[in-house]
Amino acid sequence: MNEEHLARIQAIAEAALLAAGKPLSLEQLRELFGEDERPARQVMEHALMMLEQSCEGRGFELSKVASGYRLQVREEFAPWVGRLYEEKPQRYSRALLETLALIAYRQPITRGEIEDIRGVTVSSNIIRTLLEREWVRVVGHRDVPGRPAMYATTRQFLDYFNLTGLDELPPLSEVRDLEEIGREIEQNMQGEIKFDSPDGSGASPDSDSESQAPESDQTLH
Structure with a gap:
């Protein structure tokens, strides 16, 4: 497979991850292509590796999570990007x-x-x-x-x-x-600011009667 075709697979994967609003698995990315042009798993993995490398030095990165791959803002830039949104993440109890x-x-x-x-x-x-x-x-x-x-x-x-x-x-x-x-x-x-969840929060404080409990040093055994 020539470099031009591999670069196109990388670009398609990047576009899909930007538009998906959720992580995409390797198989979901492969299924974007018709049967006659569907890249092999190794080729798709190589295209994703190229995409990850192309993100170096940029404000976002390719991250692999349990459900697949996603593009997300690098943690170091979250304080600035977070200022785009009026609603701030709230702390959990x-x-x-x-x-x-x-x-x-x-x-x-x-x-x-x-x-x-x-x-x-x-x-x-x-x-x-x-x-x-x-x-x-x-x-x-x-x-x-x-x-x-x-x-x-x-x-x-x-x-x-x-x-x-x-x-x-x-x-x-x-x-x-x-x-x-x-x-x-x-x-x-x-x-944590993902392209599919711009405010990075989804959080709301959960107060309950436990907040009245004394602070104890409970240890996991």
């Missing part, structure tokens, strides 16, 4: 971040198990917010009296936090407690 961290590290996990570890009641608003954002989902029910729902993270959770898999979460051995895990997660969402 510590309670929500800790609940999300426990689901991410201990999945599948029930609400009762989260409460046992945190030592406080989990607000229904927090669970509802995580479900509405499609960061967590119900994956089954624990075979105990009451059959409580078991929660796990989703592909959308990985996409939002710029991860391709759960193995990219900071190891527990490097994280001291739930509050520190919450800060790690919050740092990952700071300044």
